[in-house]
Amino acid sequence: DAKTTQPTSMDCAEGRAANLPCNHSTISGNEYVYWYRQIHSQGPQYIIHGLKNNETNEMASLIITEDRKSSTLILPHATLRDTAVYYCIAAPWDSSYKLIFGSGTRLLVRP
Amino acid sequence: EPEVTQTPSHQVTQMGQEVILRCVPISNHLYFYWYRQILGQKVEFLVSFYNNEISEKSEIFDDQFSVERPDGSNFTLKIRSTKLEDSAMYFCASSVRVEAFFGQGTRLTVV
Helix, strand or coil: CCCCECCCEEEEECCCCEEEEEECCCCCCCEEEEEEEECCCCCCEEEEEECCCCEECCCCEEEECCCCCEEEEEECCCCHHHCEEEEEEEEECCCCCCCCCCCCEEEEEEC | CCCCEEECCEEEECCCCCEEEEEECCCCCCEEEEEEECCCCCEEEEEEEECCEEEEECCCCCCCEEEECCCCCCEEEEECCCCHHHCEEEEEEEECCCCEEECCCEEEEEC
């Protein structure tokens, strides 16, 4: 699985967009980019995934660069409840895959 | 919304004792996983399970660990002879394909 690099920590103001970057320069053609988050010590929560097209769901948007070497997770209107550790994971999409969690980005949303 | 349920939420056991951690995955899911997180460290993959057999396991998942799906609803992780270093949060997850749903975890404390 490709290695991903994320900033250790970030912060943003409540109500503003949070843009979380991720580098995955060694990603291979069959690997997707997945984003999960972990609020305090709860179980990780799936956010979004993508291969090469930008994706949007009710939680977030995922922007993947054309060369697929980096991506950005966007939380359009961050709330205090979005304070969490965010994990960017590159992994193949197959029927039984494991997630390799790195250290992630600790996002603090300020009031 | 369907969820993965884990019991107990907290288990304290003496070193050398056997423990069984229980999980009820989401009913129509086919793939099941155990992960663990030692306090302050990364979430680590332990094992994946599909079609009543182990699909993949990590180096952590040695002979002291076993998994079972004893009936159509439960998925268990057994640690035969617990060590102090087994103290961690254990997360169960299930998926149909891409999006893995995690339970809230069982905090195992070995004393």
